[in-house]
Amino acid sequence: MTQTVYNFSAGPSVLPKKATQEAAAAIMDFAGTGIGILEMSHRSKPIENMVAETESMLRELMGISDNYDIVFLGGGASLQFCMVPMNILDEKAHADYTDTGVWAAKAIKEAKRFGTVNVVSSSKADVYNHIPKDFKQTEGAAYLHVTSNNTIYGTQWKNFPEAATYLVADMSSDILSRKIDVSKFGLIYAGAQKNMSCAGVTLAIIRKDILGKVERSIPTMLDYATHIPEHSMFNTPPVFPIYVMNRTLSWLKENGGVEAMEALNNKKSGILYDAIDNSKLFVGTAAKEDRSTMNVPFIFNKDVVAQEKADELQKEFLAFTKERGLEQLKGHRSVGGFRASIYNAMPLAGVEALVSAMDAFEKKVLG
Ligand SMILES: Cc1ncc(COP(=O)(O)O)c(C=O)c1O
CATH class of the missing domain: 3.90.1150.10 (Aspartate Aminotransferase, domain 1)
Incomplete structure (x- = not known):
C-alpha cells in the first residue's frame, strides 16, 4: 500500500485531486474534441467557452457584480505590483499602502515608480508578525492597498479597513478561502498558484469606473483596457492554467x-x-x-x-x-x-x- 502524501507547500501548492485528474485527461483530449488542450487554438469555440465559463464560476463563487471586469493575465502577482499603479495612480497623485510583509513591500517599491506612495502602517520592525490596524489614511489618497494574507508570516486581515475611496488587494494566498464583500474593492488581483490553479495565470477583478483616469501612456500589454474588451484574448492567454482554474472552481462549487x-x-x-x-x-x-x-x-x-x-x-x-x-x-x-x-x-x-x-x-x- 502506498502512503498518502500531504503537500504543505506555500505555492505552487496542493490542488484538488479531481481537478488535476480532469486537467491531466484534457491534455490528451479536450472536451471530446480528440485534440489535447495544449494543442488547441485559444480562438477555438471550446476554449472560448471554457474561459467564459471560468469567469462565470468566479462571479458566482465570489459574488462579483457586473460593475466589475475579470481578466486572466500572465506575469504573476508580481507584475500586478507595477500594473496596478500604472493603470490607476497618476504621477501627481498619491496612494496609501500597508506594509505587512515582503510581498506588500514589493508592491510599495513598484508603486513608487508611478506616483507618491504613503506607507500608512508597517510591522516590518517586528518581522511582520502582526497586522498593524491602527493607522490614518492620507487625505485624497487614490486608493488603499492591502495584502489580504501574508503568506510568509501567516498573518491575515480578518476585517478589511474601510478605505476612504476604495481598496486594492493582493489576494494571492487567500482568494476563495472565505467570503468577502467585493464591493469594498476597486481592484483585486491574485496569482493563481495557491488556491485557484497552477502557476501561469493571474486573476484581476477590476471595477469598471476606476480605469481611464491616469494621464500617462500605458504600454498596450500592461493596460487593463486592452484585455477587458477582448475577454483576455488580446494575445494568447495561459489556456492550460485557466483550465486548471476552471476545474478547481468546479470542485469548489461541488463542495459547497x-x-x-x-x-x-x-x-x-x-x-x-x-x-x-x-x-x-x-x-x-x-x-x-x-x-x-x-x-x-x-x-x-x-x-x-x-x-x-x-x-x-x-x-x-x-x-x-x-x-x-x-x-x-x-x-x-x-x-x-x-x-x-x-x-x-x-x-x-x-x-x-x-x-x-x-x-x-x-x-x-x-x-
Ligand atoms: C501574497 C503574495 N503576493 C504576491 C506573490 C508573488 O506572486 P507571483 O510569484 O505570482 O508573482 C506571492 C507569492 O508567493 C504571494 O504570496
Whole structure:
C-alpha cells in the first residue's frame, strides 16, 4: 500500500485531486474534441467557452457584480505590483499602502515608480508578525492597498479597513478561502498558484469606473483596457492554467462553495493552532488575532529547545514528518522553523496527520 502524501507547500501548492485528474485527461483530449488542450487554438469555440465559463464560476463563487471586469493575465502577482499603479495612480497623485510583509513591500517599491506612495502602517520592525490596524489614511489618497494574507508570516486581515475611496488587494494566498464583500474593492488581483490553479495565470477583478483616469501612456500589454474588451484574448492567454482554474472552481462549487470552504478552513486552522497552543515544544510566530487560516508558521519553543540544538532538531522533525508523508513543511528563511500551508485543497485528514505527527515528535523529544 502506498502512503498518502500531504503537500504543505506555500505555492505552487496542493490542488484538488479531481481537478488535476480532469486537467491531466484534457491534455490528451479536450472536451471530446480528440485534440489535447495544449494543442488547441485559444480562438477555438471550446476554449472560448471554457474561459467564459471560468469567469462565470468566479462571479458566482465570489459574488462579483457586473460593475466589475475579470481578466486572466500572465506575469504573476508580481507584475500586478507595477500594473496596478500604472493603470490607476497618476504621477501627481498619491496612494496609501500597508506594509505587512515582503510581498506588500514589493508592491510599495513598484508603486513608487508611478506616483507618491504613503506607507500608512508597517510591522516590518517586528518581522511582520502582526497586522498593524491602527493607522490614518492620507487625505485624497487614490486608493488603499492591502495584502489580504501574508503568506510568509501567516498573518491575515480578518476585517478589511474601510478605505476612504476604495481598496486594492493582493489576494494571492487567500482568494476563495472565505467570503468577502467585493464591493469594498476597486481592484483585486491574485496569482493563481495557491488556491485557484497552477502557476501561469493571474486573476484581476477590476471595477469598471476606476480605469481611464491616469494621464500617462500605458504600454498596450500592461493596460487593463486592452484585455477587458477582448475577454483576455488580446494575445494568447495561459489556456492550460485557466483550465486548471476552471476545474478547481468546479470542485469548489461541488463542495459547497466559498462558505463551506471558509468553515472547513476555520476548522483545519483551528485544529492546528490548538495543537500549537497546547504544545510545550512548538510555538506560533504570528499574533493570535491575525493568524492566517492558510499559512501556519511555527517554531520550537526557545525555552525548551536551546538555540544551538534547534537546527539539528529541526532537521529531525522534517525527516520525522517526511516519513509520515507530510511534505514541504520547512519554514520560510525569514521566519525559520516550519510552515504548514493548508489551502482549500488540503484535506482535513492532512491537518490531522500533521497534528498527530507533532504530538508524537513532542513525546519522543520531551518524553
Ligand atoms: C501574497 C503574495 N503576493 C504576491 C506573490 C508573488 O506572486 P507571483 O510569484 O505570482 O508573482 C506571492 C507569492 O508567493 C504571494 O504570496
